[in-house]
Amino acid sequence: MQFDAEKEIGKVLSGLRAAQGEIGKTFYRWRQVALEYAGDGVEPLDVGLRAAEVFGKDVGKQLLPRLNWLKGEAAFLLNLGRALANLWQVDGGVATAEKGEKPTEVFIECTRDPWPTWAKEFDVPMQEVALTREKMLRSVLEDVSVFFNIPLDIEVEKAIPRGEGMWRIRLFKKEE
Amino acid sequence: MAKQLFEWDYSSYPGGKTYPHLFKPIQIGNLIVPNRIKYAATEDNLNGRDGFVTDAGVAYMRERAKGVVGGLCFMQGVYMDEKRQGQGYVGQAACWDDKFVPGLKRIADAIHEEKAVAGFQLMDCGRVGAVDVEYGHGPSAVPQRLRIFRPVKEMTKDEIKEMIQQHVDAARRGIEAGFDIMEISGIVGYLVSNFISSYTNRRTDEYGGDIRGRMRAVVEIIQGVKAVCGSDVPLGIRLCAEELLDDVRGNTPEESMETYKIAEEAGVDYISVTLGWQESIYPVISRDIPMGNWIHLAKRAKAHVKVPVQMAYRLFRPDLPNKAIGAGELDQWEMCRSMIADPLMPKKVLEGKEDEIRHCVACNLCLARLFRDAPMTCYINPVCAHETNSEFADPQPAEEKKEIMVVGAGPAGLECAYMAAKRGHEVHVYDKRDNIGGTLNEARKAPYGDDELWTCVEYQQKMCELAGVTFHLGTEVNEDLISDELPDAVVLATGPVYPALPGGPHANGVNLLDVMSGNAQVGEKVVIWGNRKPGIGCALYLAKQGKKVTLVGREKTAGFDVNPSFKWRYMIYLRQNGVKAYNDCEIETITDEGIIIRTFDGYRIPVACDTIVNSDRAANEALKKVVQSEGIELFVIGDALVPRNLSSAVHDGYRIGMRI
Numbered sequence: 001m002q003f004d005a006e007k008e009i010g011k012v013l014s015g016l017r018a019a020q021g022e023i024g025k026t027f028y029r030w031r032q033v034a035l036e037y038a039g040d041g042v043e044p045l046d047v048g049l050r051a052a053e054v055f056g057k058d059v060g061k062q063l064l065p066r067l068n069w070l071k072g073e074a075a076f077l078l079n080l081g082r083a084l085a086n087l088w089q090v091d092g093g094v095a096t097a098e099k100g101e102k103p104t105e106v107f108i109e110c111t112r113d114p115w116p117t118w119a120k121e122f123d124v125p126m127q128e129v130a131l132t133r134e135k136m137l138r139s140v141l142e143d144v145s146v147f148f149n150i151p152l153d154i155e156v157e158k159a160i161p162r163g164e165g166m167w168r169i170r171l172f173k174k175e176e
Numbered sequence: 177m178a179k180q181l182f183e184w185d186y187s188s189y190p191g192g193k194t195y196p197h198l199f200k201p202i203q204i205g206n207l208i209v210p211n212r213i214k215y216a217a218t219e220d221n222l223n224g225r226d227g228f229v230t231d232a233g234v235a236y237m238r239e240r241a242k243g244v245v246g247g248l249c250f251m252q253g254v255y256m257d258e259k260r261q262g263q264g265y266v267g268q269a270a271c272w273d274d275k276f277v278p279g280l281k282r283i284a285d286a287i288h289e290e291k292a293v294a295g296f297q298l299m300d301c302g303r304v305g306a307v308d309v310e311y312g313h314g315p316s317a318v319p320q321r322l323r324i325f326r327p328v329k330e331m332t333k334d335e336i337k338e339m340i341q342q343h344v345d346a347a348r349r350g351i352e353a354g355f356d357i358m359e360i361s362g363i364v365g366y367l368v369s370n371f372i373s374s375y376t377n378r379r380t381d382e383y384g385g386d387i388r389g390r391m392r393a394v395v396e397i398i399q400g401v402k403a404v405c406g407s408d409v410p411l412g413i414r415l416c417a418e419e420l421l422d423d424v425r426g427n428t429p430e431e432s433m434e435t436y437k438i439a440e441e442a443g444v445d446y447i448s449v450t451l452g453w454q455e456s457i458y459p460v461i462s463r464d465i466p467m468g469n470w471i472h473l474a475k476r477a478k479a480h481v482k483v484p485v486q487m488a489y490r491l492f493r494p495d496l497p498n499k500a501i502g503a504g505e506l507d508q509w510e511m512c513r514s515m516i517a518d519p520l521m522p523k524k525v526l527e528g529k530e531d532e533i534r535h536c537v538a539c540n541l542c543l544a545r546l547f548r549d550a551p552m553t554c555y556i557n558p559v560c561a562h563e564t565n566s567e568f569a570d571p572q573p574a575e576e577k578k579e580i581m582v583v584g585a586g587p588a589g590l591e592c593a594y595m596a597a598k599r600g601h602e603v604h605v606y607d608k609r610d611n612i613g614g615t616l617n618e619a620r621k622a623p624y625g626d627d628e629l630w631t632c633v634e635y636q637q638k639m640c641e642l643a644g645v646t647f648h649l650g651t652e653v654n655e656d657l658i659s660d661e662l663p664d665a666v667v668l669a670t671g672p673v674y675p676a677l678p679g680g681p682h683a684n685g686v687n688l689l690d691v692m693s694g695n696a697q698v699g700e701k702v703v704i705w706g707n708r709k710p711g712i713g714c715a716l717y718l719a720k721q722g723k724k725v726t727l728v729g730r731e732k733t734a735g736f737d738v739n740p741s742f743k744w745r746y747m748i749y750l751r752q753n754g755v756k757a758y759n760d761c762e763i764e765t766i767t768d769e770g771i772i773i774r775t776f777d778g779y780r781i782p783v784a785c786d787t788i789v790n791s792d793r794a795a796n797e798a799l800k801k802v803v804q805s806e807g808i809e810l811f812v813i814g815d816a817l818v819p820r821n822l823s824s825a826v827h828d829g830y831r832i833g834m835r836i
Contacts, residue, residue, distance in 0.1 A: 002765065003772055003782045012779055064321045068423035068457070143319040149378060149425055 020092035024118030027051075032122065045128050052132040056139025059087065063140065064147050073150070073173070074103040080144065080152075081106035081171050084137060088113060088167075100170065110167035113160045126161040133159070137169065179408075180208040181356060182291040184246035190528025195494050197501035198509060199526060204484055205410030205445035207357060209293055209508075212501055213247035213522045215240045216414075216448070216488055216510040217297035217359065219265045220252055220552040221545070222561060225308070227255070227263070227270020229279030235564035236552070237283050239519035241290035245526050248508070249292040251283045253299025253361045254350075256342040261313045262367060264301025266549045271298075271346040277353050284354035296350035297359040298343050298401070302367030303328045303376060304454055307549070313339075314370045315393070316378040321424070321455050324547070336383055336393055339367070344400040351409055358405050360397060360413040363450040368394055372435055373419055373453075375426040387431045391438045398442040410445035412486075417449045417473040420456040433480045440481045448510060449477045449487040461489060461513070462745050463538035463625030468496045475505035486510050492536055494525045516542050517557045531638045535631035540741035541823065547741070555739075555823040556632055558591075558830035571834040574599045578664035578809075580836065581606065583653045583799065586614020588814025588825035589669030590636035595833025596667075597643035604663070605645055608652035612637060614671050615710075615815070616822065618692035622713030623720050624749055629822060655802045665809035665836055668800065669829065672793035672815040677705055679763035679771060688714050688791040699786030700724060703771055706791035707734040707759055709821055712746050714791055719753035726783050727757040728773055729792070734759055737821050758783075793819035811836065 034047050063083055069076055081097030088095035088110045095110035119129045134156050141152045151174040158164040186192035186199040199211045222233040241249040254271035255262040263270070270276050280296075287294035306312035306326040313335065314328040331339065347358055362368030370376040371393045377384050383393050398413065405411050415435055419426040427435075436447055451473060452460035459465055467490050474487040488510035491497050497509035514521050517536035524533050534557055541555040554560035562568035578601050582589045585607035597603040611617065613633045620630045640647075651657075658666065677685050688710055690696035700723050704711045707729025719725045727734055727750070734750065734757045735743045750757060758781065764774040770784040796816040803810045813828035814820075 002767065003780065005782070008780050015779075061319065061323065064319060069425050070423050146317070146378075147319045147321065147424065149375075 017092070020090075020114070023091050024115055025121070028118060028122035028124060031124070044124075045131065048124075048128045048132045049135045052136040053139045056136040057142060059136070060140040060143040063144055067144065067148070069148060074099070076148065076150075077104065077106045077171065077173065081108050084108055084140065084169075084171065085110070091115070095167070097171075100172075102172075104173040106171045108167070108169040108171060110160065113167060116161045119161070126163075129161040130156070130159045133161075133167075178203050178206045178208050180210065181288075181293055182210070182246055184210040184291070186211065186245075186526060189526045191494075191526035194528070195498040195525060197498045198494060198522075202484060202507060204357065204412070206407050207293070207410050209248060210246040211244075212497070212508045213244045214295075214486055214508050214510045215244050215247075215249045215515050216486075216512045217250040217253050217295065217299070217361065218512045218516065219268060219546050220561065221265050221267030221549070222551055223267045223269045225266055227268065227272075227276065229269055229276075229282055232551075232561065232564045233269070234282050234286050235569075236561060238286040238290060239563050240515050241287040241292040241294075243515055243518075243520045243523050244292050245523050246291055247293065247522070248295050248357065249287045249290075250295030250297055250359060251280075251287075251355075253297040254280075254346060255305070256298060256300060256346040257339070260309050261306045261311065262300030262302070262342075263307055263309075264299075264305040264366070265546055266307055267551065268299075268301075268307075271349050272342065274349060274352075277349050280350065280353035280355075288354070293357060294355045295357045295359055296347075296353070296355035297361055298346050298350075299361035300339065300342070300367035302365065302370040304365045305367070314367065314376055315383060315390075316376060318376050318378065333381065333383070340393065340396050340400055343397045344404055347401040347404045351404065356409065358401060358409055358411045359448070360394075360401065360411070362394065362413055362415045364416075365453040365455055368397070368413075369416060369419070369453070372415070373421065373426050374431070375419070375421050375424050387427070387434045388438065391435055394435075395438060395442040398439060398444055402443045411443065412446040412448060413439050413444045414448040414450050415439060416451055416453070417477055418451045420452045420458040420460070423457055424455070426453075429476075433476065436477055436481050440483055444483060446484040446486060446508075447477060447481055449474050449485055451489065459745055461538060462540055462742055463628050464745055464749075465490055465538075465625075467492060471496065471500050471505060474500065478505060478507075484508060488512055490538070492538075494522075494530070513538065513542060516552065516554050516560055531634065532642075534635045535628070537628050537632065537822075538625065539739060539823075541739045544739040544741035556826055558827045567834065571595065571599055574601055574836070577601055578836070580604070580665045580667060581653070581658070581661060581663040582667045582669060583607075584614060584669035584671055584814070584816065585609070585612040585647065585649065586669060586671055586814060586825065587616055587632055587636065587822055588816075588829040589614070589667065590633065590640060591826050591829025592667050592669060592811075592813060592833040592836075593645045593829075594636060594639035594643045595830055596836050597640070597645045599834070601836065603643075603645045604648060604661075605640070606648045606651050606653045606657075608650070610650045612647070612649070614669075615689060618689045619710065619713060619822075621692050622717050624716065624745070626713060632822065632826065653799065655799075658799070658802055658806060658808070662806065663808060665811065666799075666803045667811045667813060667832060667836070668796070668803070668816050669814045669825075670796045670798065670816045672819040673796045673798070674790050675792060675794050677763065677766065677788060677790050679766040682766045682788045683768070684787045685766075686787060686789055688789055691789050692717060697787075698723065698789070701770075701785045702726070702787045702789060703728055703783055703785040704789045704791055705729065705763060706793070707731050707757060708737045708791070708793075709735060710793070711791035712738070712750065714789055715755045716746075716749055716753060718789075719755050725753075725755045726785065727755055728761050728763060728771070728783070729759060730762065732760045795819065809836075
């Protein structure tokens with residue numbers, strides 16, 4: 001077959017990396033626009049958190065048709081954890097989700113996160129990167145919790161933008 | 177004292193003997209209905225955007241009333257709130273004010289003029305409502321899974337009381353309009369079902385909690401409406417026997433049966449058994465579900481309640497409900513889509529004319545249209561929703577009798593042939609095949625219920641026979657034949673042509689029709705070129721044989737030509753059968769090992785295969801110039817004009833047949 005696989009895969013990967021690079025840059029360009037329009041007296045962190053909430057809510061709505069309760073609570077939580085890990089994957093990060101010791105918890109670990117690098121390019125504080133990620137994930141859970149009638153939350157144990165080398169997030173069912 | 181509104185005697189009709197259980201009376205409340213047939217309330221989007229009844233809506237209902245031959249004929253469910261949160265369809269009839277009564281009376285009168293029992297349905301669409309306003313309403317503000325539906329606001333207790341009163345007021349208006357029987361809709365995700373389901377009712381007050389709590393609003397509706405109906409107007413309710421919402425923690429089947437018992441205790445005179453929600457992930461009524469698949473749910477309902485039990489859901493053939501009624505598993509046969517496809521369906525059953533029934537093919541185009549704010553349309557019945565248009569509904573005899581040559585005995589040609597012949601033309605149908613049906617002969621072999629498509633040809637064959645169409649099968653039409661016959665008009669219904677495969681020839685390049693008819697050698701790794709319906713049908717046909725199939729085509733999505741209410745079924749089956757699809761692609765190169773695909777944005781992907789099936793179609797230009805050069809009137813229809821689907825073939829054929 002007249003086909004140079006290495007060349008074709010290289011072309012696809014190159015396109016993918018370029019598209020991924022634009023994700024964070026586009027976000028921070030819009031952040032800059034929002035701050036300019038917001039004017040003095042507005043905390044950049046507040047703008048970032050509000051954006052994270054909007055993103056998270058929308059991602060949560062996208063997840064509703066893709067999640068189900070057919071295999072019970074533990075499988076549901078693991079699938080949700082994988083979906084949250086995948087948010088890093090599509091951006092060009094490396095993340096996984098694994099079952100915790102309890103059936104009502106899942107741990108999401110991200111060992112490579114492109115967002116701090118993008119943030120540095122736009123002089124965004126690392127504190128904001130950490131808090132907006134946490135806010136976004138919590139906002140994802142809002143509609144998912146109501147829709148599936150299960151109270152969910154996250155707890156950030158480690159965060160790359162805090163200099164802790166990796167993200168480790170506990171996704172769990174809150175005690176009722 | 178029970179009363180019967182109209183006298184019917186079915187004893188002299190063949191259907192009365194063949195299906196004795198369908199044509200025997202039943203008492204519902206204090207009303208005696210002469211048979212077991214019901215046209216169930218079905219939205220049609222034929223009313224004004226303001227909710228007023230239109231001429232088109234009345235004509236549509238009159239046809240269905242003729243069809244039930246004395247049975248129950250329900251108009252579509254009405255919404256009852258001025259805020260229009262309960263309105264689920266842009267053309268849904270309204271009943272939130274007395275000003276709607278005269279229009280509704282037109283429908284009741286039309287049904288009565290056909291000596292049928294007029295049914296009125298109360299339907300607040302709940303979380304799938306608010307089609308024209310910003311927010312819907314429901315017992316709890318559970319987010320929408322499908323973004324096409326509006327966000328839901330939780331109802332206050334006052335709003336619940338108001339909603340119950342709206343049902344009561346609307347019922348009074350329905351009775352004033354002259355309707356004989358009342359029904360509450362509690363199906364597929366509408367408001368009543370929202371209150372009942374653990375998925376959508378998370379309330380902690382008296383309208384939530386366990387199944388009795390979740391039924392409380394429904395019980396109050398039943399009691400309020402029952403008080404208005406009195407003993408003269410029976411009241412029924414449509415309720416889910418299974419919600420099929422286990423993926424989102426909906427009710428159990430046991431809870432659903434409990435709702436039946438509670439409704440009966442509250443005073444309903446019958447229960448209509450339904451299943452599934454619009455949000456459910458399971459198919460219920462598409463043709464991949466076998467006929468009679470759900471009858472066990474009616475039987476289960478019968479075991480839980482004493483009032484009569486009705487059911488629709490894939491009961492398109494009269495033998496199924498006749499048997500079930502005889503066995504005590506069902507009391508009344510409901511129909512929706514089968515009477516959209518043929519409004520006179522049960523009448524034809526009664527008259528022993530079953531071979532004249534135009535059967536529904538369970539494609540759900542009707543639903544797809546309604547959900548997209550379009551008037552009701554039937555895939556297979558070109559007259560549907562045109563009942564008020566005499567050109568469609570009652571084509572007049574042709575002013576001048578013509579000799580017409582129809583080239584091609586597929587669905588387009590047959591439809592055109594019988595219609596033209598009915599109007600007085602002399603019609604000759606030619607086909608180079610020895611049999612009728614055209615490419616549907618092959619298409620019917622695709623899995624997941626596509627054999628039901630053949631009912632279209634069986635109907636057309638009978639219609640041609642009745643209209644006196646002459647067939648010349650095994651005869652290929654060519655220039656000489658046209659010159660010899662010199663007809664007044666030629667209708668080219670020759671079907672499509674299959675252009676050469678892009679990317680060059682392949683040693684084992686075969687045609688779709690040869691594959692489906694078993695006349696082609698097909699290897700184990702197959703690429704199908706063309707990602708429309710024929711390609712999908714062939715892909716599934718081969719994948720079911722264990723072959724590794726890849727679907728490649730130019731359309732942005734596979735099944736571009738399949739309506740969305742059925743397309744999702746195909747997508748699931750393609751996935752389940754391991755069919756890989758590359759859409760928005762060209763075949764760049766064909767080699768001995770397979771093909772190289774080029775995506776729309778220039779990426780190249782190799783796919784190994786030993787067989788390439790060509791399903792890509794193009795318009796058929798053959799014979800056009802010949803006909804035109806002879807100065808003969810020319811019509812081109814169906815896939816010969818533009819390759820599309822069965823529906824387009826039928827509609828093309830009917831429209832040309834009624835105008836030629």
